[in-house]
Amino acid sequence: MVGVLGVVVVTVADSVVGMDPIVALIGQLMFTLLACQTQLLLAYRRYSAQRRRAAARILFQDSVSTVAWTRSRIRRRQRFQHWFLLAQMEEPRQHWVYPRSTDWWENIVLVHWDDRRWMRRFRMSKRTFIDLVEALRPRLQRQNTSLRSAISVERRVAVAIWWLASGTSYQVASDLFGIGKSTVASAVVEFCLAVEVELLSKTVSFGRAIGQIMDGFRRMGFPHCVGAIDGTHIPICAPGGRPDQYGNRKNYSSILLQGTVDHRGRFVDAEVGWSGKNHDAFVFAHSAFCVAMDSGSLIPGNPFMVVDGVRIPPVVIADGAYPMRRWLMKPYGRTATTQAQKMFDTRLSRARNVVECCFGRLKARWRCLSHRLQVREHNVIAVVTACVVLHNLCESRGHPITGRGAAPETILVSHGEGQELTTHHRHLAEGKVVRDALAKYMGLDSTS
Template identity: 30%
Template sequence: MRARVRKILLAESSLLVRQQILRFCKQKRFQVHPICKERKSHGEFHHLHSRLLQYPEKFMEYYRMRIDTFNYILNNISKHIEKNTRNQKTPIDAVERLALTIRFLATGNSFRSLAFSYRIGIATVAKITREVCAALWTSLVSKHLNRKTNEEFIKIADEFYSKWGFPNCIGSIDGKHIRCKRPPHSGSMFFNYKHFFSIVLQGVASADYKFTAIEVGAYGKQSDGGIFEASTLHKLIETGEYEIPEERNLPGTEIAAPFVMLGDEAYPLRKYLLRPYSKTNLNNDSELFNTMLSKSRKSIECAFGIITNKWRLLTKSIETDIYGAELFVKTICLLHNIIIDKEGVCMQTLMQVQQTIPINMNRQRQYNRSSEAATTIRNNFKEYFVQKNVIFT
């Protein structure tokens, strides 16, 4: 009995010791670390930002946008990210918060690396980047990534025809795998066919490489077609809530055709979504259609290429939880649209991206049962290109 009591007392005392050790370890040695107190004298922002403003080309290189675009974003979100002064402490102001977040998205540097260079705590860096991205999304998504109206879709279709030669097209659609840290207890749900963990960005792009619709967060193991059919965009189209215009005649003909999106072989054939003809038993007319579709789909491929080239976070594994990764990717897509609206497309970047786009990716979709109406619509577009005697340069 005494031995049993002695064991219980020893167990209780060791538990108390462990709790005291943990409590001691959790105690902060500093309210603000001495290194962080040097933020205004040695921090990267305080002795570099003002100099960059004097050299616009260097500002562009550092922040991936012009000074006026940076100020436009700042003016729209500053009231949402500014902090009040408390306990006689000077908070980090809005411009530094935005600069830190843009630099994180542009470089993909770790929170720890940014914490040392900006002289800010690691937890503070993580908090600031999320807060700024959330404020940016809330404040500017309705202006630069809003759901398109009937008239806007018609304008997009006219631009597609003028630039790419494909009539009645309201966008090209594709998916992009974004590397992420494997969420706990997720098994193989996020493990994709390229053999890394990812979430999927599904995007629809207009003729000028801007995103007209995005959806982020699908499992990496899903196919593009499966992601589309499970997406909000698909549900909106099927229920008629997506304002796609009524059909109109193809240019210079009496062939009536609906407005459509363009996908690759991984997507299903629908009345509002065209995919290439199967490469088996492909005749000249079908090959002509496939070539025109592939050519016009470069808009979404280029859009993905531009954001990857500019925002280097997308080239690395995003070391946050899934919700943080989704927020950062959405913000990058929004910044992409803002920059194009304010500055246009950088032709040098576009030319670099176009040289890296893979040609004729053969991704077949199994069990693709298309309706007779969808097949007829695709055949009508094929006949249009044959009648027009399209010549490729």
Template identity: 40%
Template sequence: AACFFSKMAEEGALQPLMFLLLYMMRKRRSDLNNANTERMNESHRRIRLRQYFMQKQKQDISTNSPSSSTTPNTAADTKSNDWWERVVINEFQPQDWLEKFRMSKDTFFHICDKLKPKLSRQDTHLRPALPLEKRVAVALWRLATNVEYRTISVLFGVGRSTVCKCVREVCHAIVSLLKPQYLRQPNEQDFENIVRVFNARWGFPHCAGAIDSLHISIIAPPQYNVDYWNNKCWHSVVVQGVVDGLGQFWDVCAGFPGSTEDVTILQNSNLWAMASEGGLFPDPPKAFMGKPLKYLLLGDAAYPLQDWLLKSYSESEGLSKSQLNFNYRLNRAHSVIENAFLRLKARWQCLLKRNDCSLDLIPTMILACCILHNICEVHNDHFNEEWLEAIGQTEFPQPADPVPESMDNPSAEEVRQLLCDYFESQDES
């Protein structure tokens, strides 16, 4: 009888676990079915869109006059010019500009004006030059939607090679002309402003930025297939970014293969060299809690602990109350770059979906998107929260590469303890 009741007790204890496992298996099956359905719907939507544009193009060609047969592109150019000049320029409402180009009309023409030195073209005796504004619009449409060149070609009435050329030229022009103004290393006064905003907005003092990395899905060339294969089993390039307290980038390093660990990217970047040489901090360091302290960057477990780069205490340790409080404060402040990457991908979906551009262009495209992100943030262009819904449907989980504690700088532990003492004193007061 004792054995019988003991067996019944064991079965009773296992029953909740069995129900939990059964629930998790059913939820996993449901998630997979939903993901497959969404992928199929997206594929069907793209096919319908492509068929629509191809059908429209055939109709336009069939209705041309006989005299246009010697110049096949004339009708398409006429229609596209009519669509661009009459519909977009004159009839687009503010919401249309925001949805199609991810920015306001004023910001769009501000960018066009800034890019004139590199993108201005003269008409030739063979054909008129494509207007600068139209070339910028072609490029921004590609960056915002990541649709195929063929679709954009039909929409704007230009050849696919022209679309490709516009994207390449506009991205390079943005990096060349706008990076010095909108994505540059802060000077001493800028750093003081960043530190003040970080403390006021996120409650973390002496902080000059948050650092993190983002993997961008690509189609890797066969000869580099292994190099770009990350630990989540998809091909990618990595972008390392640093943002201020408002979520605007002030340092970006893009183009490393997906198999590269975050710590390797950091140690091979200009940021590491400048920080090691003291170029990122005032000399002498500002006083904090009665001690000289360098400005700080906030990272996660993928980065080594330094006297200028902090991360949370490992959760596996037996943490004190002040250490847990430090982790909470740091993680909350570090979320500013996580939010910045979310807004970056949602606004410029060439970074969200698999990018099929040539490998040599992708780093420039990433950098151009970061600059455009800053421009939109500086100009207070509205961000549509509905854009974030597309991120939840992505198939590309971000890799994580925690570094071993042996790579941490032992002297940096004093800095973490100093911040622990500061937050504890703040809570007590």
């Protein structure tokens, strides 16, 4: 249309003869502008067509990829539904309870084993085992159901004691006693909790034998003593995500067992649960035993002995890692200069050896304490406490340790533990006065 208008203008301009040259120039300019506009319109049409073709191509490709993604999503959903249906399909059970053999326990151990074999495998005689079963029966008895019969209390106690004494895996105990591995784990924890609730207060205490304990330590050379205290590490598995919470200076995870024993090596107090990274003195200062001894309410009657005007309460002996107290005696060590002080250290070391031997017998009798306990963190205290109670039970019945035992572990003094512990000046002064009086009394007793 623009071209036609330009031709008409040129024709009119040429047909007018004698027209003003200015009018002719204007006509030429109009023709040039119309021609340029025509070229621009054609170029725009070509550009628009290319854009439409490119957009169509991109849209086609996107539609193809969208379809492919949708199809793959549908296939994944179908596979998931298929797997879910397969998981919901119940396979026919061959057995409601997997058949296991109990012949070894019922027909060999209970029938043919004598006390020597019972002592070697269960660390106690059959009579002691039966008494223990009867004491724990109210807490461990389970009812039979229409689906299965309950495991007897005798077998539950036997599998727990076997695991504590041998330190073997749950799978080995499962094969021997004919019960599932998870049932073995549950039986061990339930047994330990029952022992802690029923027998701890009856077995681990001073009782009325304070006079006998003092006489026993007096025969060892240390008068007016009611116990020896020390600590030992019990290896445990590092809690998940917190490997350093229970790490000790020996580069493994452990908890501390602080034990106070009498002259025969039986526990009269046990503190369990502190992290192995803590110092012995820190555990001692925060223990219930320390608080009770400070108040004088733990020893029945709290008898005193007077030496040169100094009232000496019932004392407990310890090594150099513990803080001095009026009732807690530790050696002079390098500060010993007189003959009486050196004799005091010698007798204290001889009498304190009973607690180290006690820890050795404890770990030799219950082998689960010699390596990392394979129980959860919140069950460790119950297992260790049960071992302490059973140790006292076996010691009171006179059961020896058969086989090769573990060497006792001595806790050495370590001043670089990261926790600076200070002793109150009053406790230190009172402890030194009592220690000097005892050293003088021992020196006079040896000369007489």
